[in-house]
Amino acid sequence: MADLVLGLAKSAVEGTLTAAKSAIEEEEKLKKSMQRDLMLISDEFEMMNSFLNVAKERATDEMVRTLVRQVRNMALEVEDCIESAVLVDIKKSNWWRSLLLCRCMLAAAPAAPLDNAVSAIELLKSRVEAMGQRNERYMSIVRGSSSSSSSKPTEKTHRQAIADAAVVGILSEARDAKKKIGSPRDLTELINNIDASLPLQVISVWGAVGDLGVASIIKKTCDEPEICKNFRFRAWVKLMSPFNLHEFIRSLLAQFYTNYCPQQGSAVDFLEPAEVMIASQDVLIKEFMKRVSDQRYLVFLEDVPSAFDWEAVRVYLPDNKKGSCIVVHTQQLEVASLCVGQSHLVLELEQFSSDHSVFVFFNEAKKERSSQRDLLDLIKEGAVQTPLRIISVYKEVHRLKMASIIDKTCDEYPEICNKFKYRASVNLMNPFNYEDFIKNFLTQLCTNYCTQHGSADDFFKLKCMMTVTEGVLIKEFVKQALINQRYLVFLEHLPSKEQLEALKEFFPDNNNGSCIVVHTQQLEVARLCVGQAVHELSTDHSDGIFFNE
Template identity: 35%
Template sequence: MEATALSVGKSVLNGALGYAKSAIAEEVALQLGIQRDHAFVSDELEMMQSFLMEAHEERDDNKVVKTWVKQVRDTAYDVEDSLQDFAVRLERPSWWRFPRTLLERHRVAKKMKELRAKVEDVSQRNVRYRLIKGSGSKATAATEQSSIIAAAIFGVDDARRAAKEESQRVDLVQLINKEGDDLRVIAVWGTGGDIGQTSIIRAAYKNPDTQSKFPSRAWVRVTHPFSSKGFVQSLVNQFLAVEGFKDILDTEKTAHNLVQEFDGYVKEKRFLIVLTDLCTIEEWDQIEKCLPNNNKGSRIIVSTTQVEVASLCAGQDSQASELKQLSADHTLYAFYDKDIPADLMNGYTRKIVKSLHLLTENLYEGERY
């Protein structure tokens, strides 16, 4: 990569980061009540700084990386200018005494939200497209990952066009309650942040139709690192709580018995599980081993901020559709499997059952040592 492009980008970013972390900027954020967004923007700028240093070490001459560096530079300019503008506004005594103070504060908060979204988008773009490979990465893995991401993005683009041109948006409650005996995964990915995404999924989860159709329900935030035993125990405890039982599973129960109890409990019941904060496909691979297909029409809702993870969780034959919105500030997409032929589903079922037995054996073997 041209040294000039990197040097300018790093210089601008360093200036913006220095001002964002200054005492003046922190005091302004405190006075205006935007501390959380300010802290988030500062942390993201710091991560971008690390990525640029990595790019400098790699001497990456990729044109796409150059474009990303330019976007980082422009974003840094915008952040620094906006923070300085906030400081100038705060220094004007008349600004606080003016009758439109609340309106002005609202505008500042809105601008900060826009800055946060812009910074987050630029930052995730590097992760999404694996622009800065980092040490130890393999070209083949990067190429394969890029193909997966590209396919997911194409699916999102198709969904966006359909929603815009034909007003085709799907309802999450209807997707969850769609008839079918097979286990189905619905992965939700969006551009409005975790809070908006969680709110929409929560509304579908609490919907009376959903609750009446799924007697066994659980909402689990994925832990990092992932614990199979803790995950299964959380599921069973929540299933029992939904039916009015107290938590009867203690931490001393063996993993082998725990998985057997879980398998027996869900064997005859339809279940709905919501997974939030899923970050990688490796985490999903571990979780998938814990979830048997009981052919009762069970559903798994996955919430993730990574578009490629959403696509892979839903399956190779998945399609993407834009979800009906609760708010104009949040655009969400659902990745879900199309109707699968019976012969393919049988193979899928065998894979899940085999994985469950492997999980039991692995947990049991792990406790012997």
């Protein structure tokens, strides 16, 4: 009897141990399965989060709203399920241990928490996969029906890429031009350089990244005393869209009244501001035309949105041939270019950061030829970004005039000093000696260099070159000194055109309006030095000045 009881007990223990081992293995399998499903659901949850971040851009789409609602509900269930799984793992359910007690007590084992968690996760996984497949099916239908509209973003991106390339090109061109030309230094100088006898000039101001800094540039220009002196009528008007002629003329007249300086001339019978506010459009236009028909004016137009708006405004700003000026500010690169015209120049006015600068578009207008023009006017008229110019003189009066221009530039000709920072006057001795020529040339560059308009670094380089005595080396130094610099050189007593060609090796053509004035005793040499299309200046003493345009 005892043996029977012992055998039954042994069998029960062995059965329980076998069940416990199976339970442990099953638990490990379930946990691995649950972890695998949780990883998949977590990845899907991450995509749901990204979807919700960008879905707000298409919140008006009915399908997107439905999908957002489904994703939100699914996300809440995913969160609850993950929390339950973590709780089961923390408790280390060890439900197989209770199995030992349950088998011993011959009671039915309750459902294990891990089983419940695994079942819930498998169900959730199936729902997540089904939602993804369903949305993919419906989205493919939407994509098929909107294939025509899908090309719009691509076209927009392509246009943006072209615009960005244009900006980069403008940026590079403007900065290169500023290095070569060095002038104008600011908008004030550019406007003040406009001669009072020129037709109406248009200047465009454009910012590479919005209009940051433009207002301060315009304000500084408006308040400049020299601007106030040169332009009796000044206005700064923000252009509204759509264009309203009545408000535009009213704003101009109000600004003319506010900015007019009585000490600049005789008193002007303006309409009072109160009268301007109640005047009809016809009265305002008549008053405005009376003011600008025979007076020099300066108008700043802020934020011109399109070329169409510019043309609408341009009609009411007459050309009175008195050097008036319109400064157009726009945020559109194309508008900035169109307002000025095709053959314009671009310079960088101010750089605020590595990717934001303010640029100015303008035309270098030349004064019309007059019988009173002399050698000085001819030199000053040289446009930037033009090839090296040659002017020849053969009368003694012009030789003395040119020598005076070089010697007294800083005191009497500040405009020449500002345009040509490198200036020299060299007498070509006979017989000619290269080393003597170079030494005299460098001495002249140093003597005539004005640090007020130039830089201390350039002046220091010139002084250092004078210490070099070796002929071959100093030749190269002279060439390097003039590269990218705008220079004015006067060569006295040139014997022949061949001599000029030989000397040109020292004078690089920087395409920045540099100028060489040669003096010779021979009329034929004077003509040959200029080239084929010879022009003779027609002034009182001008039968000895030749140039080429």
